[in-house]
Amino acid sequence: MIIFITLVLTSSIISAMIIGVGENLFSKTKTDSQQNVPSVKGIAHVIILEIFELGADDVLHLVFELPYIEQELPEEDMSWVVMCVPPNQGARTTVEFDEGDFSLATELEGDGQTALPLEEFSPGVTYRLIIPLDECDLNDIDEASFVIMIERGRTHEWELDIGEAPYQGQDLI
Secondary structure (H helix, E strand, O other): OHHHHHHHHHHHHHHHHHHHHHHHHHHHHHHHHHHHHOOOHHHHHHEEEEEEEOOOOEEEEEEEEEEOOOOOEEEEHHEEEEEEOOOOOOOOOOOOOEEEEEEOOOOOOOOOOOOOOEEEEEOOOEEEEEEEOOOOOHHHHHHHEEEEEEEEEEEEEEEEEEOOOOOOOOOOO
């Protein structure tokens, strides 16, 4: 009987030590993986991308949200590019582009072109940005695309559907 009790106590002590070592090993692996994998800061969801003004300088109107970000996203971590291909270039293709950041973005109630104290984007909030185009002339291009880049997140590109005769208020995506 004494030998049986001794074996039961010894086996429970050995089992507890094995479980403790396994738990410690798995927790260190989890910590290492969290430190080595950068967090993805999300995907931009474009709700509206339309022509706001046509003329000497064209202007786009962008309404977007960031529904899949984990936490507040600083506005300097986002940027945009509009790439345009002018017509009739023969064998060579030149790309003109406008680029910028989201420092003038406002919440949907704002005008989308005034620098406000908006420094971070929140998940699930809808924002507006007015994008002036200096290089791209929407009346004189064959094709164009719009790109939003999020640092340590997703880069997404949309082909713009401009057509033969663009007009103010035209939906581009």
